Amino acid sequence: MSLVTSDARKPVRGPELMRLLLTNEFGLLLLIVVFGALFYSVSSGFLSSFNLNSMSRAAAINVMIGFSMMAVIATGGLSLAVGAIGVCSAMVCGWLLQEIGLPWPYALVAAIATGAALGAINGMIEVKTRLHSFIVTLATMSLFFGIMIFLTQAQTYRGIPASFVSFGRMKVMGLSATLGPTLVVAVALIVLYNFTRVGKEMLAAGAKPQAAMLSGVRVGRMIVLAHAISGGLAAIAALLLVARNGAAIPSMAGQQGQDWLLIAFLGPVLGGAVLTGGKISVVGAFLGAVLVTVLSNGLLLMQIGDFWLQATLGATLLLAVLLDLARRKFLERRAQ
Amino acid sequence: MSKIAFETRSVSKFFPGVKALQGVSMQMRGGSIHALLGENGAGKSTLIKLITGVYRPDEGQLFAGAEPVNFTRPHDAIAAGVGVVHQERNLIPRFSVAENMALSQLADRTIAPIDYAALNEQAEPWLDMLGLDVEPATQVSRLSVAQMQMVEIAKALSQQTRVLLLDEPTASLTPMESKALFDVLHRLRDDGVSMLFVSHKLEEVKEICDTVSVLRDGVNAGENIAMDNLERQDLIRLMIGREQNDAKPRHGRSGEQSVALELKDVSTSLGHKGINLEVKRHEIVGLYGLVGAGRTELAKAIMGAAAITEGEVLRDGQTVEIDNPTDALHGHRIGYVSENRKDEGLILEHSVLENAGITIWRKSANRLGWLTGASVKKRTVPFLEKLAVKTPSLNQTVGNLSGGNQQKIAMAKWLAAGVKVLIVDEPTVGIDVKSKAYLHELLHELANDGTAVLLITSDLPEMISLADRILVMDEFVIKGDVKNTGDYKTMSQSVMEHIHHTEDELRRAKAS
Numbered sequence: 001m002s003l004v005t006s007d008a009r010k011p012v013r014g015p016e017l018m019r020l021l022l023t024n025e026f027g028l029l030l031l032i033v034v035f036g037a038l039f040y041s042v043s044s045g046f047l048s049s050f051n052l053n054s055m056s057r058a059a060a061i062n063v064m065i066g067f068s069m070m071a072v073i074a075t076g077g078l079s080l081a082v083g084a085i086g087v088c089s090a091m092v093c094g095w096l097l098q099e100i101g102l103p104w105p106y107a108l109v110a111a112i113a114t115g116a117a118l119g120a121i122n123g124m125i126e127v128k129t130r131l132h133s134f135i136v137t138l139a140t141m142s143l144f145f146g147i148m149i150f151l152t153q154a155q156t157y158r159g160i161p162a163s164f165v166s167f168g169r170m171k172v173m174g175l176s177a178t179l180g181p182t183l184v185v186a187v188a189l190i191v192l193y194n195f196t197r198v199g200k201e202m203l204a205a206g207a208k209p210q211a212a213m214l215s216g217v218r219v220g221r222m223i224v225l226a227h228a229i230s231g232g233l234a235a236i237a238a239l240l241l242v243a244r245n246g247a248a249i250p251s252m253a254g255q256q257g258q259d260w261l262l263i264a265f266l267g268p269v270l271g272g273a274v275l276t277g278g279k280i281s282v283v284g285a286f287l288g289a290v291l292v293t294v295l296s297n298g299l300l301l302m303q304i305g306d307f308w309l310q311a312t313l314g315a316t317l318l319l320a321v322l323l324d325l326a327r328r329k330f331l332e333r334r335a336q
Numbered sequence: 337m338s339k340i341a342f343e344t345r346s347v348s349k350f351f352p353g354v355k356a357l358q359g360v361s362m363q364m365r366g367g368s369i370h371a372l373l374g375e376n377g378a379g380k381s382t383l384i385k386l387i388t389g390v391y392r393p394d395e396g397q398l399f400a401g402a403e404p405v406n407f408t409r410p411h412d413a414i415a416a417g418v419g420v421v422h423q424e425r426n427l428i429p430r431f432s433v434a435e436n437m438a439l440s441q442l443a444d445r446t447i448a449p450i451d452y453a454a455l456n457e458q459a460e461p462w463l464d465m466l467g468l469d470v471e472p473a474t475q476v477s478r479l480s481v482a483q484m485q486m487v488e489i490a491k492a493l494s495q496q497t498r499v500l501l502l503d504e505p506t507a508s509l510t511p512m513e514s515k516a517l518f519d520v521l522h523r524l525r526d527d528g529v530s531m532l533f534v535s536h537k538l539e540e541v542k543e544i545c546d547t548v549s550v551l552r553d554g555v556n557a558g559e560n561i562a563m564d565n566l567e568r569q570d571l572i573r574l575m576i577g578r579e580q581n582d583a584k585p586r587h588g589r590s591g592e593q594s595v596a597l598e599l600k601d602v603s604t605s606l607g608h609k610g611i612n613l614e615v616k617r618h619e620i621v622g623l624y625g626l627v628g629a630g631r632t633e634l635a636k637a638i639m640g641a642a643a644i645t646e647g648e649v650l651r652d653g654q655t656v657e658i659d660n661p662t663d664a665l666h667g668h669r670i671g672y673v674s675e676n677r678k679d680e681g682l683i684l685e686h687s688v689l690e691n692a693g694i695t696i697w698r699k700s701a702n703r704l705g706w707l708t709g710a711s712v713k714k715r716t717v718p719f720l721e722k723l724a725v726k727t728p729s730l731n732q733t734v735g736n737l738s739g740g741n742q743q744k745i746a747m748a749k750w751l752a753a754g755v756k757v758l759i760v761d762e763p764t765v766g767i768d769v770k771s772k773a774y775l776h777e778l779l780h781e782l783a784n785d786g787t788a789v790l791l792i793t794s795d796l797p798e799m800i801s802l803a804d805r806i807l808v809m810d811e812f813v814i815k816g817d818v819k820n821t822g823d824y825k826t827m828s829q830s831v832m833e834h835i836h837h838t839e840d841e842l843r844r845a846k847a848s
Contacts (some may be wrong), residue, residue: 196701
């Protein structure tokens with residue numbers, strides 16, 4: 001291309017391979033392999049078929065939770081309500097199956113629509129009031145969860161069809177079948193952010209709302225849409241959890257769904273998303289969530305006491321991020 | 337001729353893969369103002385960093401007076417009497433004027449209590465000397481940009497500076513404020529201070545500088561030349577290495593053209609009152625005014641980013657209601673190149689292609705919203721090429737490009753969108769001469785091809801070389817409509833007459 005007149009005074013670029021090694025995604029892959037090998041050397045049960053299955057099932061859900069947060073981070077916001085929205089959607093699904101007797105495909109669609117609608121409410125409040133998404137979703141987290149508890153009387157719906165539950169227990173090539181929907185969503189998100197107008201507009205709105213607005217992007221709409229996507233993905237994550245548990249339980253994501261928050265942020269942030277918006281990586285968020293899953297699974301396997309698990313997990317994650325930073329600095333210096 | 341105050345002798349600075357400076361020599365004399373010129377990326381900033389001790393030269397020697405000096409840190413340069421007023425403000429907004437001025441001294445005393453009365457007292461004489469009428473205890477964030485500039489100069493002088501480097505000090509000043517600054521610089525010159533003046537505005541360089549050195553691609557293109565012997569053309573030739581033809585004034589081709597954009601008695605929520613304005617096809621209408629006159633705000637109201645409360649907007653003779661910029665762009669084909677490239681014009685952390693394509697994503701996507709890189713490239717690359725955007729690749733982050741290239745991309749996205757009415761706000765602030773000339777030619781060409789252009793600029797020479805008519809705006813009201821004769825002297829006079837009373841008012845406000 002004639003336009004590309006490389007500036008001779010700029011430092012010479014490293015070869016393609018070096019650039020690949022410098023990516024965040026490669027770093028995560030490396031860490032997954034390193035920790036995997038470490039855990040395997042300590043306990044050979046780490047790669048047993050039973051553990052692989054349960055690890056992949058956990059990963060499928062964790063990745064989806066991370067995607068749900070990532071959709072909002074893309075526009076420069078965050079959502080503390082992902083857990084609450086997920087649980088609410090799952091309870092809607094359980095109610096439709098058990099009380100109404102709806103065929104399960106319809107119930108799934110209704111649950112995902114519920115998640116998207118609740119997310120859209122967050123987005124609309126944020127756009128209309130111009131409050132930060134932190135405050136908005138802090139409020140709606142309690143609100144959504146509270147209403148759900150009131151309506152369901154905190155009961156568990158166990159009338160989940162066998163075909164749906166068996167999907168949650170199915171294995172494909174040694175891995176959980178629940179990875180299937182997660183992979184499909186991952187591909188869909190890659191397409192969304194790279195090959196569609198709305199995806200690109202969401203990122204532009206997140207990076208610099210004022211600039212995007214003056215270039216004809218409807219920033220408010222994009223924020224509502226991002227929250228709706230986030231809600232829909234949270235619903236899918238919760239449905240995978242229902243398939244695993246064989247029941248829709250109000251406490252399946254902890255009090256007000258807060259148990260999801262750590263993993264929701266860790267996936268995308270480890271994956272290289274910028275919290276101020278405008279830059280995300282679908283593959284990175286995927287690998288980030290897988291890394292966290294590997295770490296928690298491995299630590300459990302090493303029979304570290306429950307008290308120590310959380311602390312060790314936190315410390316290990318901090319270490320992992322610092323190592324990644326050091327690796328990139330080192331490679332960058334060599335590339336010059 | 338007075339004694340040499342500071343000298344660089346054949347200094348070079350290398351970065352990995354880049355020769356930033358090579359064998360650059362320059363002499364600054366006491367009681368004189370030395371201009372340092374060069375395009376963006378010519379090495380001016382690097383040279384300033386060498387003189388102020390931020391970098392150390394890889395070759396060559398610095399001299400303060402006749403003494404060879406080796407600065408290992410900025411502190412050494414300050415101790416040798418070298419002070420600098422940076423392009424980007426280096427004051428702490430929440431600190432007082434006096435605190436900012438004494439910051440480096442305060443930093444030396446870690447836990448001793450600060451005597452504020454003494455600080456204020458020490459600051460006073462310097463502020464007086466510059467004729468700056470602010471209390472030393474005033475918080476810096478409450479000052480105007482021009483006042484902050486003065487505080488920076490006061491800060492530098494209070495550190496016993498005899499060599500003062502000014503890096504684009506007038507970039508964000510109004511003509512009036514610049515004049516006040518020049519008065520101060522003249523006074524300092526008479527006091528024997530040696531100054532280095534960096535600016536892209538050649539008119540003011542010619543006006544206040546005594547000698548000039550020019551850098552081109554990191555080497556001397558001119559060394560200590562007396563300004564008296566040079567014309568504007570000569571300076572440009574030294575900077576870019578070839579002749580540069582100034583854009584000629586346009587000649588009214590627009591007489592019988594249809595009106596593309598018209599405002600009738602428009603008032604806005606931002607405070608405009610009774611604005612009447614029309615821009616014809618093939619016409620460039622200038623909107624001149626001082627900073628804060630309401631020009632940018634009017635542009636935003638036209639784009640639908642602020643509400644129009646009264647009056648009518650007509651596009652090609654039809655009354656239209658523009659609710660938001662999306663509407664302006666896709667519904668009415670109006671575009672706006674923002675004066676604020678960093679926050680409004682571009683998304684610096686995104687790539688060249690994403691920035692150039694943002695206005696045409698909607699158009700390029702198929703019915704399912706699917707959008708490929710190829711379809712965006714097809715519509716943007718021709719314009720990036722036409723504007724001679726220099727980038728290693730389309731995936732390059734825009735923030736890494738030079739200011740001139742960034743501005744070209746900010747312009748290219750509207751050309752790609754094929755807008756019929758283009759509002760251009762301060763298109764050449766802070767960009768080098770070559771890019772500036774390019775953009776001027778481009779605006780001419782656009783108008784010749786039928787686009788209606790509304791040009792907002794505070795650069796009067798630019799306005800006169802581009803606009804067919806000049807509207808003068810002041811305090812959110814249009815004060816006059818002047819036909820451009822192309823003659824700088826008479827034009828600047830008649831334009832200034834329309835806003836003259838403001839100067840009086842400002843003076844009164846300052847006095848009170």
